Amino acid sequence: MKITSIDIKQYLLPLEPPFKAAWDPEPRKKFATTVVYVHTDEGITGVGSGDLMMGFEGNEHLFIGQDPFAIERHAQVIDNIDFHYGRCWPLDLALWDLMGKATGQPVYKLLGGRSNKILAYASTGEIVTPEERAVGFVEQGFKAMKIRFHHKDVRDDIKVVEAVRKAVGDKLEIMVDANQGWKMPWDVESTWDLKMAYQVAKELESLNVFWLEEPLPCHQFDLMAKLRDKVGIRIAGGEMNRNWYDFREMNKVGALDVYQPDVALAGGITQTKKVAELVQGSGAWFSPHTWTNGIGLLANLHLAAAISNCPYLEFPYDPPAWSNDRRDYIQKDRLMIDSDGYLVAPEKPGLGIELDEEALRKYEIRHFYVGESGNVPV
Structure with a gap:
């Protein structure tokens, strides 16, 4: 099995009324979500999310053609990207999701x-x-x-x-x-x-x-x-x-x-x-x-x-x-x-994620500005 491509898509949910996080004086009016999809030559796709994947663009080639099970190698590369650009750890989650799907086992x-x-x-x-x-x-x-x-x-x-x-x-x-x-x-x-x-x-x-x-x-x-x-x-x-x-x-x-x-x-x-x-x-x-x-x-x-x-x-x-x-x-x-x-924990293979295709179509955007209206709650 080889990684053939990596897609990153962004989604934005309006929040009305806003979410007034205790740690942030600016009320959250929107909720930004980035999803990374790792595709393989065997038709299995791993899915990960949880951070904005900023700085990953241009580094996809470091994973294309690689065995998705070489997780220690991939984690080192993501760590290097983290140092130079930003946190791209949702890619690691997608790889674990992929490995679970490939073996027919839940990640836990x-x-x-x-x-x-x-x-x-x-x-x-x-x-x-x-x-x-x-x-x-x-x-x-x-x-x-x-x-x-x-x-x-x-x-x-x-x-x-x-x-x-x-x-x-x-x-x-x-x-x-x-x-x-x-x-x-x-x-x-x-x-x-x-x-x-x-x-x-x-x-x-x-x-x-x-x-x-x-x-x-x-x-x-x-x-x-x-x-x-x-x-x-x-x-x-x-x-x-x-x-x-x-x-x-x-x-x-x-x-x-x-x-x-x-x-x-x-x-x-x-x-x-x-x-x-x-x-x-x-x-x-x-x-x-x-x-x-x-x-x-x-x-x-x-x-x-x-x-x-x-x-x-x-x-x-x-x-x-x-x-x-x-x-x-x-x-x-x-x-x-x-x-x-x-x-x-779900018993389905991988992380057990089932994406809502209707919601993906409704909330997908080409790009979001990461500011007061597009922060991920932490």
């Missing part, structure tokens, strides 16, 4: 097949009063949820956690995302320092919060390690660290309890699996970030179900602003937990 089985399911936590995206939403999550079967911080006064954020804990008691585990790890290009506000992160972590520890995510900038490995040593709450992060050696260094200093690289953003399935094995071998958890789109979520699900020791996987879900219909708009099937709170 190719990766180790520890399980085909994992408990999902409802990951909210907007700053709202979430008590009623939390009760609704319990009724839907969720066992955990994540709350976003971003009020001007962090004491108001803590009050939100107090209200949710009062509303649901011990029926939900609560995670908190401080969103201090990275910034949108136009965000010039200061981030927390170690003392602020410590004070917040101690408050959340008293509320039995399951983990505190990104309480410090993502490059401050030593400070995260100091914070982790000082508090009892788990410290999570790494969702936007794009280089494998970042995770090597974080692991070396013991920066995190929960490592969150996203296969669509940093390393694909091929390299992220290695990161997961590294950190789990040191006693930490691997629980990937999944805020890209439904295909990116599926890819992370396959890897997490196959190898992760962490009991939970992120499930981007904050209806109506961020619903299954918006997240999965180019797919036939909307991903949702089962009655017991589990996300179950």
